[in-house]
Amino acid sequence: MDNQSLWLLVGLAVVGTFSWRFLGVVIGDRIPKDSVWSIWINAVAYAMVAGVMMLLVVFPTGLVAASEMSWRLLALLAAVLIMMWSRNMVVAIFAAVLVFALMMALAR
Template identity: 45%
Template sequence: MTLPDALVPWSMMGLAVIATFVWRMLGLALADRLASHKLLFDWVNTVAYAMVAGLMVRIIFFPTNVTAEAPMIDRLAAFAAALLVWWLRGRSQIQGFAAGVAVFALLSAARLYGFLP
C-alpha cells in the first residue's frame, strides 16, 4: 500500500495523535473507577509525578533537541541555580525559574560573544 506523497506527513501525524489520545481516553474511562481505591489511586499519582520528573530531568541532562548544542555544564549550572533559589526562597517557583533561565541565558550569551570558550 502506498500513499500519495502529500498524505504521508498527515498520516504519520495521525498516528502520533492516536498514540497520545489512547492514553487520555483510557484515563477518562478509568478515572472514576480508580478514585475509590485509595492505595491504587495514590500509586497512580506517584507514578505520574515520578514519570513527569524523570522525563523532564532526562531532557535537561540529555536533550535531543537544540538545547543539546549548549554544553552540559551550562544546563546543569542553570538547573542547580534554579533548584538552589527555589529552595532558599521558600520553594518559590517563579524565583527559582527566573534564576535558572537567567543563568542559562547569561552562559549562552557569554559563549556567543566569546567571553567563554
C-alpha cells in the same frame, strides 16, 4: 514523503496519545478514591513527568543540543535551590535563565 503519508503520521501520533487519555478517563472513573492505587498513580505520574523533563535537560534535541550540559545542570541547580529556599517560581526561573545565559555568554 507525500502529504498523505504525513497526515497518516499525524494520525498515528494522535491515536498513540489519545488512547492513553481515553483509557485514563475510563480508569479514572472507576478507581477507588483515596486508595493506595490512587497514591501510586499520582506518584508514578510525577516520577514519569520529572523523568521526561530530566531527559530534556540531560539529552536535549534540536537547538538546545548545541548548549553544554554543565550550563543546563548549573541552571537547574540554581532553580531548585532558590525554589526550595524561597518557594517563588518567578525568582527561581529568573535565576535559571540568568545562570544559563551567563554561561552561554562566558563560553563565547
